[in-house]
Amino acid sequence: MKAIVVTDQAAGTAGMKLAERPEPSPAINDVVVQVRASGFVPTELTWPSTWTDRRGQDRTPTIPGHELAGVVTALGYGTTGLSVGQRVFGLADWYRDGTLAEYIAIEARNLAPLPGDIDFTVGASLPISGLTAWQGLFVLGRLQAGQSVLAHGAAGAVGAMVAQLAHEAGAYVIGTGRAADRQKALDFGAQEFVDLDRDVLEDVGGVDLVFDVIGGDIGKRSARLIRAGGTLVSIVGPVEARPADGRAIDFVVESDRAQLGEIVERVRDGRLRTNIGNIASLDDAVAAFNPTKRVSGKTVIRVGS
Numbered sequence: 001m002k003a004i005v006v007t008d009q010a011a012g013t014a015g016m017k018l019a020e021r022p023e024p025s026p027a028i029n030d031v032v033v034q035v036r037a038s039g040f041v042p043t044e045l046t047w048p049s050t051w052t053d054r055r056g057q058d059r060t061p062t063i064p065g066h067e068l069a070g071v072v073t074a075l076g077y078g079t080t081g082l083s084v085g086q087r088v089f090g091l092a093d094w095y096r097d098g099t100l101a102e103y104i105a106i107e108a109r110n111l112a113p114l115p116g117d118i119d120f121t122v123g124a125s126l127p128i129s130g131l132t133a134w135q136g137l138f139v140l141g142r143l144q145a146g147q148s149v150l151a152h153g154a155a156g157a158v159g160a161m162v163a164q165l166a167h168e169a170g171a172y173v174i175g176t177g178r179a180a181d182r183q184k185a186l187d188f189g190a191q192e193f194v195d196l197d198r199d200v201l202e203d204v205g206g207v208d209l210v211f212d213v214i215g216g217d218i219g220k221r222s223a224r225l226i227r228a229g230g231t232l233v234s235i236v237g238p239v240e241a242r243p244a245d246g247r248a249i250d251f252v253v254e255s256d257r258a259q260l261g262e263i264v265e266r267v268r269d270g271r272l273r274t275n276i277g278n279i280a281s282l283d284d285a286v287a288a289f290n291p292t293k294r295v296s297g298k299t300v301i302r303v304g305s
């Protein structure tokens with residue numbers, strides 16, 4: 001099968017290559033999915049799981065990409081809950097070959113049914129950004145209606161989901177990002193926007209929840225904005241400064257079939273819009289992941305016809 005592979009960690013996205021790889025076979029509780037669309041987060045090329053297995057042994061050449069939408073073509077021993085021919089979408093294991101390929105073997109529990117009226121490219125754009133926002137806001141952040149949320153990078157892949165889901169849940173959303181993204185962030189549900197290059201972040205006053213997708217100095221300054229009893233949720237590693245009187249949480253997203261269902265239902269009925277910046281074919285994927293100009297939103301790869 002055709003797949004994108006990486007072998008050289010230092011090369012970053014420039015080291016991605018289109019190659020022939022053997023088709024995967026399903027292990028216990030797996031399905032094989034014919035991938036129809038794939039999502040990729042560029043930072044995954046810095047994650048240890050892209051380069052080593054769970055024992056720390058080299059696992060290159062690696063197929064990157066962890067989001068997919070496609071059709072089940074085979075079931076592993078003992079697999080239940082999904083059937084051959086079913087449309088699915090979901091989040092692939094960090095330590096196994098990924099979704100930038102024509103086929104993937106993946107645990108069935110990492111997938112959810114993809115309704116027939118949702119395009120595969122939309123399905124593949126949702127798992128990481130949608131689940132990360134859902135888990136950070138509702139599971140770990142315990143967001144309540146009436147609270148305020150500082151959604152950093154609100155025009156980005158995760159931030160756009162955070163802004164929309166928080167807004168729908170009845171929160172007051174302050175989005176941040178670059179000047180060029182102001183309108184996009186407001187369109188995704190932010191009621192106010194902070195241009196991190198020109199505005200003073202501290203002017204937003206106190207907030208109940210910060211969703212940090214940036215870290216560094218922005219993360220540290222954001223911790224000081226959290227009201228008593230509030231929460232700093234970080235998805236960019238351990239927090240460097242904690243709120244004086246609140247919780248700090250950093251986490252890595254996990255797949256969850258029920259949450260994927262909640263997310264896709266919202267896309268179907270228009271409560272949630274995905275944030276796709278570019279769609280390319282598998283043959284053009286390497287060029288798409290090495291853009292010559294800035295792309296706002298996710299790059300999704302269409303696989304097959």
Ligand SMILES: NC(=O)c1ccc[n+]([C@@H]2O[C@H](COP(=O)([O-])OP(=O)(O)OC[C@H]3O[C@@H](n4cnc5c(N)ncnc54)[C@H](OP(=O)(O)O)[C@@H]3O)[C@@H](O)[C@H]2O)c1
Pocket residue numbers: 041043044128129132152153154155156157158159176177178181196197213214218234235236237251252253297298
């Ligand atoms: N822990 C987890 O489970 C998890 C899950 C998903 C993602 N992540 C991580 O979260 C981060 C964001 O992911 P994403 O997919 O949402 O990325 P993204 O689509 O690039 O969104 C990030 C947004 O924040 C903006 N931004 C970044 N730094 C900024 C700064 N200093 N000032 C103003 N705006 C800034 C970006 O603008 P520009 O494009 O102009 O920089 C972009 O609009 C990545 O590091 C990713 O690895 C972690």
